[in-house]
Amino acid sequence: MSYLLIGNLSALVCDDAIEHVSKATIRVYLPASRFHGDDKQDDNTTDLHPITPTAYLQKKERLLAEGTVDETGHFSLAWEEIHLFTEPLEFDISLSQVPGKRAAQTAMHFQLGMFVPQWKREHGLYKAAFAYIIPSHQWSVIRGAFRSWVITGTVKHAQTISGIGNLRVEAYNAENDQLISWGTTNEKGKFKLYYNVSEEDSSLQAVVHADDEEYYTAGPSIYFKIYRHNQLIWSEGKDVALLPERQQITPCSRMHLYIDPAASSSNKPGGYEKGWLHNLMDKSQSIKYTF
Structure with missing residues (x-):
């Protein structure tokens, strides 16, 4: 048969x-x-x-x-x-x-x-x-073993809560201010960023040994900048990366960014005006790093 x-x-x-x-x-x-x-x-x-x-x-x-x-x-x-x-x-x-x-x-x-x-x-x-x-928590562990991070999320208007499309989202490593990844939002404001961590990267944390493999569970602390047609419309202050949800992000992370493009002319760094920026991140059940 x-x-x-x-x-x-x-x-x-x-x-x-x-x-x-x-x-x-x-x-x-x-x-x-x-x-x-x-x-x-x-x-x-x-x-x-x-x-x-x-x-x-x-x-x-x-x-x-x-x-x-x-x-x-x-x-x-x-x-x-x-x-x-x-x-x-x-x-x-x-x-x-x-x-x-x-x-x-x-x-x-x-x-x-x-x-x-x-x-x-x-x-x-x-x-x-x-x-x-x-499952997401297992995929996060697998990605950590490959030293390959993925960040998903949505850029939304802080007032209307609607997704904003056709924006360039840039993620920066707070340790050295280097651009680590960028992507473009779709019509619903969703984005996905990939970042590969080298073995020499000092942001790597919590190496777990399992079955002779190394499983990296935490990477860089990050902040964002957002552009429309090559014009900066939103920039977070570097200190945003000190927030607990931004520190040493897991290999699978989720960030929802609520912005007010009209406020970009302000001299205040993004992320500090209440109501203008709200950060959410799913740590992919990162309390457990075993299969």
């Missing part, structure tokens, strides 16, 4: 934005208990967790199929098998990069869990669909 499994992989950024998990390798395996017999216990968890390169290679003997995830997170796996599957199958992914980051020299491996696809028969072919969304 022939099997075809189609699916999609994505990740949550602070619970309100989605990123495609692209250019990953996805694998599906026979359950360990069925392959080795009753002496082998299955890992029945459905929570994503890292696995070592050695453990990843040892699963090769149980491999049913593997494939590459495309730019939009889609994949397709096909294989032949003599019986109908009714038991859970095991899924792994191997990542060498995340959106906004160049490919790393070595990949990281994660088990997604054990799942039972809902097979439907069509002309001798069994088909099923599988979609998996990586």
Whole structure:
């Protein structure tokens, strides 16, 4: 019998934005208990967790199929098998990069869990669909391992609370006043910024060792400037980066900026006039930095 499994992989950024998990390798395996017999216990968890390169290679003997995830997170796996599957199958992914980051020299491996696809028969072919969304707190940890930060948010007018489109949003590292990333707001005022942290960057904080990998949990403290048609319309004072929600931001962070462009002529630094700037950030459940 022939099997075809189609699916999609994505990740949550602070619970309100989605990123495609692209250019990953996805694998599906026979359950360990069925392959080795009753002496082998299955890992029945459905929570994503890292696995070592050695453990990843040892699963090769149980491999049913593997494939590459495309730019939009889609994949397709096909294989032949003599019986109908009714038991859970095991899924792994191997990542060498995340959106906004160049490919790393070595990949990281994660088990997604054990799942039972809902097979439907069509002309001798069994088909099923599988979609998996990586939770935001786990995606933040993964991004930290790649030293790749993402900042999502919205620029809104402080008076009308409506999103402002076609603005250039620039984020600066308060430690050295260097521009770390910039992006453009869409028609709803939403933006997404990527920032890759070097190993020498002194803003890196709280290195956690897990499965021989380093998971960075905090990066730079930041402040913003906003432009329209190359004209500065809003600028925060550097001291805004001293606020708790701006200090050492997590690899997945969310910032909502409420501005009054008409106030840009004021000599007062942005961020200090009550009602003109309001900052919100989701730390992606950053209290826990374990899978």
